[in-house]
Amino acid sequence: MDALYDDGTIEAIRRLTEDAARLANLLVLTSRADVDGWKQAVDNRLLPRLMPEFPLTVAICGGGSAGKSSLFNSLTGEAVSPTGGRAGINRRLLISLSSTHRAAPAFARALLDPFGCPTQLLEDQTQLTTPGDPLLHYSDTLPVKLALLDTPDFDTGAGGSYLNREMAEAALSAADVLVYIFTNANYNNRDNTDFIARMLTAVGIRKCFLVYRAYPSFSDQEVLEHAGTVSHNLYGDQAQEHVLGVYRAGEDNRVAAGERPMAVTPVGDGQAGLLAALGQLDPRRIKSDLHRSIFGDVVRKGTGFLQQAEASKDHLKVYLDGLRTAQRHSVQDALGHLPMDAVLRRFSQIWRDTDPSHIRIMRQTGRVVESPVRLMMRAAAWFRGSQPDPQGHAGGEDLAAVMEVDLIRAANRLRKAVVDPAIVLHLAQADPATGPLRVAVHRLAGSAGVTQAPTDAGMVTFTIPLHAALASDQAAIRATDWSAEVDDMLARQETLLGLTRRLEAELQRLAHEQRARMTTFDQIRQTFSAMLNIIPATAAVTYVLHTGDPVGATGIKVKLAGLFGLNDLYALVAIPATAGMKKADLKQLESLLAPVARAWLTHKLKAIEALFEEKITGSLLQTGAAVVDTAAGRIASMTESLSRCERALEKRA
Ligand SMILES: Nc1nc2c(ncn2[C@@H]2O[C@H](COP(=O)(O)OP(=O)(O)OP(=O)(O)O)[C@@H](O)[C@H]2O)c(=O)[nH]1
């Protein structure tokens, strides 16, 4: 059996459309309506047709007054369709199904689905002579596996416009097999055969039966000759393969008088009667070409939707990445004036408090202050006397005010990024911390409104529009009372940025560890105590936060690993070159102070990051991460379903 009809394939199709519809909703794709339409078409059109019980759809077609309805009535065993009179009497489609299908309305629904109308039963012949939706009829004699269609003609009308052609076309493209009936008057009419040929090859090549309403005087040989002309006009050289049988209907006046049904007899030896031949067809075999082309179309569309979903998910990821970068910048800004000297002073205090008693006595006599420290003291004096603090570090009350300004400015900037239609980032092109983001933006640039523009001095400006999946969260953020949030942040600033109990414990632990590491000789010299007193007074309180290794700067380099889930962040606790410290002294100082500065900065960066997430970015980051996660799962599932479908398409029965 054709792999199209495997349970696994059918399940894959079902999952494919389900995943696509969920993804379209989740990612708020602009193609949402298309995806829904596609899913509906697959559910109504393709899936029922892949069921083993789905009947073969056979459409009787031909020119006006060719005898379509007479043939239809003869095959269904009832005079249900109107016949006779002027050509073009049937104005709508009639579908006959075996009455055993009455109990399974899904098939009738699927048969009517291509016409976009509900199931409506034929009540009275005259309904068919007025234009309208297709009508359904249940027949007691029709084989279970057949659905028979009586179609309107496609050639009545005048001046090149055909009355029923649209309806006829819809009916014929929904059929699996055609029965083409023609007369001696029109068998060689190229207009008619061209139209049918187009229909037969519109979606895959469909096979057909030919019924010739020929004069009784015609020999079978003549009938076959004329039928051969029709076959060739329909299929060209492939006629042999696609014409399933040739039949003749005698011109019997009793048929015209409505006294007996049209009699259809096979032409050629050993051929079954038309109804028997139709009943013997293996619907799945016959349909597989047609289904293969519908199936291929479904897979093609599914692939397109998958690509859209992937691009949309990438956009969302880039937006979230951009948002985290904007947040990181704001956190750094918020800590522009951290009172690092306060923490160093506190550490130095702890250090002295834990000095062994003999050292304390020595310190009072001034004997422990040795050369590197004296150098530093000179530097400190120089610094205080000659230079304003290059980073604008202030002390005491002023500092508190400056820190407040820092925090508000940084928070405002981040909120603006969050409520704006797009995040705009100015990044250094060489910054390793934003490398992955730059690569991702570069890949997406041009789609979803994402742009990148190089600016001067090795900088690049990224614009990343909000992703639609975050629109409602953004609206909620916009609706919050921002000034109340700012007040709340300011109220918490002191506890956040001051010496918290946790940090105090951390400093105690660091002092203890440092002491345990010191050699006896170091302990005697105890130059550290003195150094610690000097550092805050020098430019050591000046620090810069930096992503990427701040090479070349003199001072204590502090690596803040793993913050923000991005590349390393560094702090440089700068010491002026004029301090005249020897490399060895600087190294010694670094080993003591780097952990202290690291503890402090990490602690504060995390506190501010948590505050900004709580007040500004949290809902977007959370929703976004959940959407990316769910979307990734659905995308993986779609990819799997698609490859299963593609394999089924490649495999022939
Ligand atoms: N003498 C004779 N007349 C027939 C035969 N089959 C059909 N007719 C007549 O041909 C005319 C057209 O037949 P229909 O069955 O209505 O043809 P149709 O193709 O359905 O026509 P439209 O629906 O109008 O396109 C009617 O008057 C029929 O009685 C036949 O075998 N012998």
Ligand SMILES: [Mg+2]
């Ligand atoms: Mg008719």
